[in-house]
Amino acid sequence: MLRLTELKLPLDHPEGAIEAAVRERLGLRDGELRSLHVARRAWDARKRSDIFLVYSVDIEVADEAALLRRAARDRTLARTLGPTPDTAYRHVAQAPAMGWKRPVVIGTGPCGLFAGLILAEMGFRPIILDRGKVVRERTKDTWGLWRRSVLTPESNVQFGEGGAGTFSDGKLYSGIKAPEALSRKVLEEFVAAGAPEEILFVAKPHIGTFRLVTMVESLREKITGLGGEYRFQTKVTDFVIETGRDGARRIRGVVTEAGETIETDHVVLAIGHSSRDTFQVLFDRGVHVEAKPFSIGVRIEHPQSIIDRARFGDFAGNRILGAADYKLVHHCGNGRSVYSFCMCPGGTVVAATSEPGRVVTNGMSQYSRAERNANSGIVVGVTPEQDYPGDPLAGIAFQRHWEERAFVAGGGDYRAPAQLVGDFVTGRPSTHLGAVSPSYRPGVTPTDLSLCLPDFVVAAIREALPAFGRQLRGYDMADAVMTGVETRTSSPVRIRRDAAFRSVNTLGLYPAGEGAGYAGGIFSAGVDGIRVAEAMGRDMAGLAAAA
Incomplete structure (x- = not known):
């Protein structure tokens, strides 16, 4: 088959327009186009007055060789036509009959799920441990914080089956460079687990929290059916590490x-x-x-209609476009950069702490993205060199400090501190809210967010908001609500690994995913889980053969 890219059509194109456009682009006569399959659909909204769809399609034609010869003579056609990539996933190893101990996977977030799945498919029967509960029980505990201000430290937005991604927008796109077979494996497994088929071809696929709950259950059933074993509410508290005669450190077990x-x-x-x-x-x-x-930074909320109009103009509300998202960045005079993070169209701001006496915010959407507000993190980069020098865990202390300040500023009962954009920019505390109703539960306390953010973060965001308003009309509206604090944007540590995905100083330990500093979201974490499982499978098969 061949892949044809950059096929541009109007938003409201009729059924059959894609086939007609392919035939016209390639000059095909009746009967020469044998089949057509949409591989990707994106939209181009750089001009609000001229938003259109952009397709990539996989096609089968009567004489593929002749078409490729013509493309070789036509530079324009050659740029958009070529062989369809091979996206079939193939396992790199198979478990030997003997000579190995069952591998352990710690964590059931996207990375742990896909590591466990690939190991199970290769026949290694992994033992999968999670400190939290199964996803249904975990959901009840999470709602306990949101509705009753009751935190369960081992079962919340961060901990439990499905990981932090379960309570998110469910975005399945990333800027990572990965073999298409790995990317396709993640998406196809999600579809098999209950995700809508459109995630296989839309440019910015998402799932939403409710669907993710049932999907992680389906993946669990698949893994256990292949011989994997889950143990929930099983917290790993230590690692058995042995130093051999060769001086090398090796993992020999985990302690619960x-x-x-x-x-x-x-x-x-x-x-x-x-x-x-x-x-x-x-x-x-x-x-x-x-x-x-x-x-580190805050969550900001606007009416979704404001964002839709600013991004799509007269096309706002179009069924294909859906709720608009955005991506913003501003480089500040103090040398810092402010950017939007984890934007959730038509979503809610959620309580995401995992430790008592601390407030953390995050964003979440359902598949429909139908809630009244849009929300996004507005965050400022921090570095160990500038902001938390010291030992490798200093970033954790830095996070905790500002989370504790937010807890106090919010009232000490898991309400979050909040401030109107107009008040924040002018440097006065908020005493009431305006036209935008905050979605955070268990509630917010109008106050001064400078109480729970570093001074340089406050200064940078104050400078950035008017600049964002110039990029996206209405963004700096006075009644937009900011809720603090957003501190869990990524891991504050990296557990260094080598080119073979092993810890650089502990054999048998494979740091993976977002916690180890090698992913940033559901999709990239899933891909990393596959890569790590493949590396482990090769190593285990090789060691068994050598023995």
Whole structure:
């Protein structure tokens, strides 16, 4: 088959227009186009007055060789026509009959899920551990914080089956460079687990929280059906590491909070960005951990209609375009950069803390993206060199400090501190809210967000908001609501690994996903889980053969 790209059509094109456009572009006569399949659909909204769809299609023609010869003579056609990429996923190893111990996967977020799935498909029967609960029970505990201000430290937005991505917009796109077979594997497994088929071809696929709940359950059933074993409410509190005669450190097992030692020679460390106690244990056991940059800021909410109009003009409300998103960045006079993060169209701001006495915000959307407000993180990059020098875990202390300040500023009961944009920009505390109703539960306290953010972050965001208003009309509206604080943008540490995906100083330990500093979202974490499982599978098969 061949892939034809950059096929541009109006938003309201009729059925059959894609086939007609393909035939016209390629000069095909009746009967020469045998089949057509949409591989990708995006939209171009750079001009609000001229928004159109852009397709890539896979086609089968009567004489493929002749068409390719013509493309070789036509530079324009050659740029948009070529062989369809091979997206079939193929396993890189198979479990030997003997000579290996079952691998352990710590964490059931997207990275742990896909690592566990690939290991199970290769026949290695992984043991998958999670400190939290199954997703249905975890959802009840999470609602307990949102509705009753009751935090369950081991079962919340951060911990439990599905990981932090379960309570998110469910975005399945990323800027990572990955083989198309790996990307396709993630999407196809999600579709098989209940995601809508459109995620296979739309440019910015998303799922939403409710669908993610049922999908992680389906993936669990698939993994256990292949011989994998799940153990929930099983927190890893220590690692058995042995130093051999050759001086090399090797993982020999993990220890659970219940005191059980699970013997293993291979561990996937997919613990997520909020497993602060596990980071401490790893550091104490001599695993190479280093501080890394992340970002801190607030969540901002606007009426979704304002964003739709600013992005789409007269096309606002179009069924295909849906709720508008945005991506903003501003480079400030103080040398900092402010940018939008994890934008959730038609969504809500959620309480995302995992530790008592701290307030953390995040964003979430359902598949419909039909809530009244749009929300996004507005965050400022921070670095260990400038902002939290010291030991590799100093970034965690930095996060905790501002989360505690937010808890106090919000009233000490998990309400979040909030401020109107107009008040924030002019430097006065908010005493009431305006036309935009904040979606955060268990509620907000109007106050001064400078109480719970570093001064340089406050200055940078104050400068950025009017600049964003010039980029996106209405963005700096006085009644837009800012809610603090957003601190869990990414892991504050990196657990360094080598080119073979192993810890640089502990054999058998495979740092993976967002918590280890190698992913940033559902999609990239899933891809990283596949890569790590492949590396582990090769290693296990090779060691068994050598034995």
